[in-house]
Amino acid sequence: MTPILSFFITAIIVGFVTAGLKIQFDRFFAIILLISFMGLPVFGAINTFLWIMFLSATWVLLRNREKIKSMPMANKKNFLTIVPMLAFIGVFLGTLVFAIIPARVLIITIGVLALLYGLRLIFVHFKPHEFEYKNEKPIYQKICGLFGPVVSGFFVGLVGTSLKPLKIPFAVRTGKMNLNQVYLGNTITAFFASLFAIILHSFYLGQNEMTGEYAFLGSGLWLAIHISYVITDNFFKDSWRKPFQIAIGIILVIVAFKFL
Numbered sequence: 001m002t003p004i005l006s007f008f009i010t011a012i013i014v015g016f017v018t019a020g021l022k023i024q025f026d027r028f029f030a031i032i033l034l035i036s037f038m039g040l041p042v043f044g045a046i047n048t049f050l051w052i053m054f055l056s057a058t059w060v061l062l063r064n065r066e067k068i069k070s071m072p073m074a075n076k077k078n079f080l081t082i083v084p085m086l087a088f089i090g091v092f093l094g095t096l097v098f099a100i101i102p103a104r105v106l107i108i109t110i111g112v113l114a115l116l117y118g119l120r121l122i123f124v125h126f127k128p129h130e131f132e133y134k135n136e137k138p139i140y141q142k143i144c145g146l147f148g149p150v151v152s153g154f155f156v157g158l159v160g161t162s163l164k165p166l167k168i169p170f171a172v173r174t175g176k177m178n179l180n181q182v183y184l185g186n187t188i189t190a191f192f193a194s195l196f197a198i199i200l201h202s203f204y205l206g207q208n209e210m211t212g213e214y215a216f217l218g219s220g221l222w223l224a225i226h227i228s229y230v231i232t233d234n235f236f237k238d239s240w241r242k243p244f245q246i247a248i249g250i251i252l253v254i255v256a257f258k259f260l
Contacts, residue, residue, distance in 0.1 A: 006038050011221055015228020019236055020244040021121070025056035025190055026164040027225065028117060031110060032255060042106045044214065046098070047201055049160040051218025052225065054194035059226065060187045067184060079185070083149050084192045090153020091196040098158050099205050109159055111259025114252050117165045121249030124169045125242055126179060133178045140175025144182075149189045156193035157200065162186060 001009075010033045018027050030052055034045035061068065068076070098106075144167070152162040164186050171177040 003038075007217075007221065008224065010034070010038055011224030012228045014221075015225045016232045017248055018225070019229045019232035020241060021248060022233075022241070024060050024229070025053060025187055026162050027052060027056065028113065028161045028165070030221065030225070031160055032114060032259075035107070035110075036255075036258070042103050042110070043098075046106070046160045047214040048218045048221070050156070050194050050197050050201065051215055052222045053156070053160060053162070053190060054198060055219060055222040056226075057187050057191035057194060061191055064184060064187070068188075078145070079188050082145075083185075083189055084196075086146070086149035087153040087156075087189055087193040088196050090150040090155075091157035091193050091200060092153075094154040094157025095197065095200040095204060097154075098201070101158075106159060107259050111256045113155075113159070113161060113163075114259060115256035118249045118252030118254075118256060120165050120169060121245050121252065123249075124173070125245065126172065130172050131179045133172070133176050136177040137175050140171065141177060144171050144175065144177065144185075148186075149193070152186070152189050153193040153196070156190065157197045160194075160197075162190040162193060164190070 010030070013033060014027055014030045017029050018024065027049075031045050031049045034040045034048055035042055038045075040048065068079075071079075148167060148171075152164075152167065155161055155163050164183075167186060168179070168182050171182045172179050
């Protein structure tokens with residue numbers, strides 16, 4: 001199969017899957033296909049995915065700029081100061097590990113995350129009232145606010161994913177936090193974390209491909225995935241989403257064992 005054909009098939013699959021699951025920025029499926037289908041080494045797949053993550057998060061934030069403007073000033077200050085600082089700490093630590101860890105361990109880590117993500121898709125399904133929570137538990141809000149950016153930053157620096165599929169169920173189901181607000185907060189964290197990871201992988205690790213071939217491939221894939229997402233989402237019926245989520249979860253679990 002030619003590289004161009006594998007490129008478009010990857011973009012179509014990721015766009016289709018993420019449209020069905022309503023995922024707009026942490027498209028972990030792209031890493032799996034970059035490795036297993038496009039044949040990229042794990043380090044190259046992660047670096048390419050960082051560009052997809054950064055551009056996806058940027059696009060979501062641009063679409064939600066009015067919501068961000070309407071946030072209380074205290075929240076906006078946190079998202080512009082505390083969150084970036086904590087995310088940078090996490091990314092820096094993750095990047096240090098990324099620089100020394102064997103490729104096989106990275107692949108196993110991706111396999112474990114694929115297994116956990118798959119199980120989450122199979123067993124966790126949000127209900128309408130979970131979008132409307134207004135009185136979150138303060139202790140969990142503080143835990144998510146302080147440790148969430150560090151944990152997300154670490155895993156973005158290490159394997160490119162922000163752990164959104166695991167963090168959001170924890171915040172909503174355990175902390176009774178508003179699903180829409182948690183999603184927006186995770187997007188802001190992912191934006192800063194992916195930006196810092198690109199910078200650190202480029203300059204601190206001296207991986208010049210980050211600004212060359214990885215940037216070109218990641219940007220091209222993001223655009224193709226986005227187009228596939230928009231087209232597919234227009235035709236995806238809401239009644240299909242729950243069985244589709246379970247089916248994708250089962251596929252992820254099966255794929256996970258190929259990485260372990």
